[in-house]
Amino acid sequence: MSTFRTHTISVTTGSTETVADLTADCEAYLREVADGGDGLLNVFVPHATAGIAILETGAGSDTDLLSALRDLLPADDRWRHRHGSPGHGRDHVLPAFVPPHATIPVIGGGMALGTWQSVCLVDTNRDNPERQVRLSFLG
Numbered sequence: 001m002s003t004f005r006t007h008t009i010s011v012t013t014g015s016t017e018t019v020a021d022l023t024a025d026c027e028a029y030l031r032e033v034a035d036g037g038d039g040l041l042n043v044f045v046p047h048a049t050a051g052i053a054i055l056e057t058g059a060g061s062d063t064d065l066l067s068a069l070r071d072l073l074p075a076d077d078r079w080r081h082r083h084g085s086p087g088h089g090r091d092h093v094l095p096a097f098v099p100p101h102a103t104i105p106v107i108g109g110g111m112a113l114g115t116w117q118s119v120c121l122v123d124t125n126r127d128n129p130e131r132q133v134r135l136s137f138l139g
Helices: 023-033 061-072 089-096
Strands: 004-012 018-021 039-044 050-055 101-107 118-123 130-138
Touching: 004 023, 018 061, 023 039, 023 118, 023 130, 050 061, 050 089, 050 101, 061 118, 118 130
Parallel strands: none
Antiparallel strands: 004 130, 018 118, 039 101, 039 130, 050 118
């Protein structure tokens, strides 16, 4: 019989564009709920201006992602969605490019990520420094 468990974590992203590595949080959660078993971990950010990405961190890829998003979605006055800081409308387009969720296979209680892969929260919204991320395990 499969079980479903879920938990919410708080992440402070601050007032700058951020790629926050959630891998350790995901691993800690799985130690509590997976009991060494197999299943699926879903990571979901219930915010209209943030996303979840799986990418390499610490070698420049996280900075490169933010740079690419700045090029693709400039923080200027072209956006129809205009509340918040200048260019905030682009933050509402972000989830179309960096989805608000990721599902990761769990094998033997651990995430089946590649060697250099990390689970990250991507937040370009400087107006909302506190985020909630829901971790859900089905196993």
